[in-house]
Amino acid sequence: MNIRLLLVDDNTLFRKGLTALLAQQADLAMVGDLASGREATQACISLEPDVVVMDIRLAEGSGFDVVSLLKRRQTQVRILILTGSRTEEHVSAALRLGVDGYVLKDASLEELLIAIRSVARGKKYLSPDVSGHVVESFLHPEQANGKSSQLDQLTTRERGILRLIAEGRTNRSAAEFLCVSPKTVEKHRASLMQKLGLRNAAEMTLMAMEMGLIERPQSFVRLMGGATDPT
Secondary structure (H helix, E strand, O other): OOEEEEEEOOOHHHHHHHHHHHOOOOOEEEEEEEOOHHHHHHHHHHHOOOEEEEOOEOOOOEHHHHHHHHHHHOOOOEEEEEEOOOOHHHHHHHHHHOOOEEEEOOOOHHHHHHHHHHHHOOOOEEOHHHHHHHHHHHHOOHHHHHHHHHHHOOOHHHHHHHHHHHOOOOHHHHHHHHOOOHHHHHHHHHHHHHHHOOOOHHHHHHHHHHHOOOOOOOOHHHHHOOOOOOO
């Protein structure tokens, strides 16, 4: 019986190339490849995939939101995260949401195939590098407690705004992205800065990097130059 696969990744070249490779496997059936999480949640109803292979960094929102929604509405679907992020925060968040597997994008095709087939059979799969981080965090929780406790202070909205500002968005741009007013963003921004003891956007960027919310902020060089971002 073929494993029905749905691939979700906003990098078109990567997505199409991987789709072509996976389609060559006799036991895999590609039912679709999509760019956004919004499309994925709708497609899971009509395409009925057995396994969804997806990144957590999507152009339209966070992959974590998609995972949370699918795990509530499509409980039979297995979710395999395929991402470049190996931060403890992302791995822990994914596991808490109930993902069935977590594979890094620098993995070999053979490893990815093993992961897909494993989760399709109801097993869990973690890339060796990722599982090492998880074990290390378990053995030495005191090293991760500081960042986790800081992140736990923030509401979901505050975390989202911290990530957007750290990625280089102004208050106005973040408001447009979240479909809220600039004043709402200003309010949450002031609150999270007070909670974390931050003074400016440069410190927000550094904190977001330490928490694993972002990896390569486009605005980092500009912010570290001391410029004050416009609102």
